[in-house]
Amino acid sequence: MSTAADDATGRPEPEVVVLDDADALAGHVAGLLLAQVAASLDERPAPAPVHVVLTGGRVGGKTLEAVAAAAADGEAAGLDWGRVHLWFGDERFLPSGDDERNDVLAEGALLTAPALHGARWHRFPAPVDGAGSPADQAGQAAARYAADLSAAADDLGEGGTTGTAGVPAFDVLMLGVGPDGHVASLFPGSSTLGERGVPVVVETDAPKPPPLRLSLGVDAVRAAARVWLVVAGDDKAQAVARGLDPAEDAARTPAVLARGRLATTWLVDRAAASRLTGASAEG
Numbered sequence: 001m002s003t004a005a006d007d008a009t010g011r012p013e014p015e016v017v018v019l020d021d022a023d024a025l026a027g028h029v030a031g032l033l034l035a036q037v038a039a040s041l042d043e044r045p046a047p048a049p050v051h052v053v054l055t056g057g058r059v060g061g062k063t064l065e066a067v068a069a070a071a072a073d074g075e076a077a078g079l080d081w082g083r084v085h086l087w088f089g090d091e092r093f094l095p096s097g098d099d100e101r102n103d104v105l106a107e108g109a110l111l112t113a114p115a116l117h118g119a120r121w122h123r124f125p126a127p128v129d130g131a132g133s134p135a136d137q138a139g140q141a142a143a144r145y146a147a148d149l150s151a152a153a154d155d156l157g158e159g160g161t162t163g164t165a166g167v168p169a170f171d172v173l174m175l176g177v178g179p180d181g182h183v184a185s186l187f188p189g190s191s192t193l194g195e196r197g198v199p200v201v202v203e204t205d206a207p208k209p210p211p212l213r214l215s216l217g218v219d220a221v222r223a224a225a226r227v228w229l230v231v232a233g234d235d236k237a238q239a240v241a242r243g244l245d246p247a248e249d250a251a252r253t254p255a256v257l258a259r260g261r262l263a264t265t266w267l268v269d270r271a272a273a274s275r276l277t278g279a280s281a282e283g
């Protein structure tokens with residue numbers, strides 16, 4: 001279901017899809033993702049790449065498990081995964097292999113499917129012991145990830161529509177949403193929300209541990225063709241209602257900034273949808 005026209009930036013209004021529970025949601029999003037990857041691969045000639053941004057978080061992990069289950073055999077196993085670039089929306093700036101890192105979560109889920117080993121993984125760099133202060137290292141890591149993004153960026157030409165130089169036109173960018181309305185590691189009230197046009201930002205004081213994090217910047221998120229906000233649980237109901245309120249302040253609920261160029265879809269379970277009213281509440 002869709003709400004009417006474009007927002008002030010000319011982007012389509014968000015759509016809302018409601019599933020029964022977190023498991024149904026994860027299965028549904030996995031199916032959508034595999035269908036979109038297949039469609040994007042089909043619509044451009046090989047070896048043109050397809051760019052997907054992964055999310056961490058609880059339902060993000062469940063979704064990736066469902067993707068791997070579907071990609072373990074059947075049609076999805078036969079996709080040309082070597083053309084598929086997997087990026088991360090954010091990362092906790094923790095040592096490589098740390099269980100709290102989003103890339104560890106994603107690898108644990110996706111690499112159970114042999115086909116996914118062929119995908120092009122783009123992990124955020126990790127801190128290294130003795131290589132400088134964590135904040136300095138995070139700045140360097142952000143610059144390295146920005147360079148990685150830039151190397152993969154499509155040239156959309158003058159007046160290109162991503163709005164952020166040096167960021168690929170992501171086919172799909174998935175985001176979890178925190179109970180406080182954060183997306184990726186863009187937190188309420190953070191100065192990172194004002195860093196427009198910056199591909200990768202460093203959050204030094206995240207209210208959710210760990211405090212030091214790397215994130216795609218607001219305009220890198222908005223470079224995506226399709227943004228999917230995947231949310232489950234009644235602790236997220238207020239964030240979902242605020243995120244879909246056109247009058248909501250982005251400084252309080254950064255999720256309102258997460259708008260795709262072609263589509264923005266909130267994929268939520270019934271519990272997360274429980275505070276929606278009127279048209280937004282329909283499944």
Ligand SMILES: O=C1O[C@H](COP(=O)(O)O)[C@@H](O)[C@H](O)[C@H]1O
Pocket residue numbers: 055056057058059060089090091092102175176177178179183184185208
């Ligand atoms: O810290 C993070 O939280 C969000 C949401 O996680 P959830 O467990 O509440 O679903 C996640 O999307 C983000 O990638 C992660 O770094």
